[in-house]
Amino acid sequence: MAETLTKLAYQAFQNGKSAFSLGHRTLATQLRQLLRPELTFDLKSVDSDFLAEVTRRREALLQVDWEEAAAGIYPEALLFDNPWDDFFKYYPAVVWELPQLWERILNQETQVFDSAINTQGFPRYYLQNFHHQTDGYLSEASANLYDLQVELLFSGAADAMRRRVLAPIKQLLSRQSSLGDRPHPYPRILDVACGTGRMLQLLQGSFPAVSLYGLDLSPAYLRKANQRLSQVNGTLPQLAQGQAEAMPYRDAYFDALTCVFLFHELPGPVRQQVIDDCFRVMRPGGTLVICDSIQAVDTPELEPMMANFPILFHEPYYRDYIQDELTPRLETAGFTGVTTQIHFVSKYWVAHKQS
Ligand SMILES: C[S@@+](CC[C@H](N)C(=O)[O-])C[C@H]1O[C@@H](n2cnc3c(N)ncnc32)[C@H](O)[C@@H]1O
Numbered sequence: 001m002a003e004t005l006t007k008l009a010y011q012a013f014q015n016g017k018s019a020f021s022l023g024h025r026t027l028a029t030q031l032r033q034l035l036r037p038e039l040t041f042d043l044k045s046v047d048s049d050f051l052a053e054v055t056r057r058r059e060a061l062l063q064v065d066w067e068e069a070a071a072g073i074y075p076e077a078l079l080f081d082n083p084w085d086d087f088f089k090y091y092p093a094v095v096w097e098l099p100q101l102w103e104r105i106l107n108q109e110t111q112v113f114d115s116a117i118n119t120q121g122f123p124r125y126y127l128q129n130f131h132h133q134t135d136g137y138l139s140e141a142s143a144n145l146y147d148l149q150v151e152l153l154f155s156g157a158a159d160a161m162r163r164r165v166l167a168p169i170k171q172l173l174s175r176q177s178s179l180g181d182r183p184h185p186y187p188r189i190l191d192v193a194c195g196t197g198r199m200l201q202l203l204q205g206s207f208p209a210v211s212l213y214g215l216d217l218s219p220a221y222l223r224k225a226n227q228r229l230s231q232v233n234g235t236l237p238q239l240a241q242g243q244a245e246a247m248p249y250r251d252a253y254f255d256a257l258t259c260v261f262l263f264h265e266l267p268g269p270v271r272q273q274v275i276d277d278c279f280r281v282m283r284p285g286g287t288l289v290i291c292d293s294i295q296a297v298d299t300p301e302l303e304p305m306m307a308n309f310p311i312l313f314h315e316p317y318y319r320d321y322i323q324d325e326l327t328p329r330l331e332t333a334g335f336t337g338v339t340t341q342i343h344f345v346s347k348y349w350v351a352h353k354q355s
Helices: 002-035 048-070 076-080 084-106 140-153 158-179 198-206 219-229 268-281 300-312 326-333
Strands: 188-192 211-216 238-241 254-260 282-293 336-343 346-352
Touching: 002 048, 002 076, 002 084, 002 140, 048 076, 048 158, 048 300, 048 336, 076 198, 084 140, 140 158, 140 219, 158 198, 158 254, 158 282, 158 336, 158 346, 188 198, 188 268, 198 211, 198 219, 198 254, 211 219, 219 238, 254 268, 268 282, 268 326, 326 336, 326 346
Parallel strands: 188 211, 188 254, 211 238, 254 282
Antiparallel strands: 282 346, 336 346
């Protein structure tokens, strides 16, 4: 009975977030048509079968999310974890930012940063207004809006997609403990491109007895991550600023690495460099889990979604990414036993470094 009630509550919670996202998209479209009628997007049309398929995939994701919590892979409480304070506080700013964003789209401005932001020292490919965000990843305001914007984009399913990373990590930790394969007291897990720390928070809530690390290029996003993670009981993850393709860690340091929503924002050669560096910093026997967008090869039925995404959002490397098979890249780096999964609109690669 308690389980049925919790499941119903979870479904209601997700449906609420989905309805809110739909309401936001409707509001944003109406405001744009009213304020900037000259701004239109040449989008691929979608039919009712397509929408039914997207709904089916979302429901399947939520079912797996529920089942894995019920199986004890992570606590059920994590299903309801949401940064509500930020959501209520920053939603007006999301709406308020829209006219600026439309202005930049109309002017085809995709690499604009406030003059107070120091852009020195960042790779050129990174200095972009990804998603048309004001100041790209380089301001506090952008960091404050990021999680809410991702939730609105994925109809409230962003964390459910992130949680699909947890089962392979749990398997690794169980395997290590059954083999007595623990070279240090706490397994070390690094979240590569940790952004504002959402994945770290889910890892923290699932595996209290691990040492967590987060790396990102954005100082503003790291400050946000630090603020968020320090509010939670338990060990504070160690955060560092750096490039995922040249990480500031010694060889074979980590037991596991996770990487969520990074690869579609990298040029192809950098994707290989990041994978190579993940292999370098992982100890033999370790596991890497990558989560990113679906790709053309697996889900041709969702092609209109993949075509429309970079039209609506500034994502300069996305079209290349959806054609880029990461499995051969992982094998080139030395990873073995690579498997893939698809959940909703995300794809996952689980790769191992042989002992
Ligand atoms: C789409 S966000 C994903 C953030 C987070 N992983 C999540 O789950 O939402 C991409 C993140 O990658 C970071 N990033 C992009 N290129 C990077 C690089 N070469 N090295 C380290 N971080 C990078 C950005 O600063 C940003 O925080």
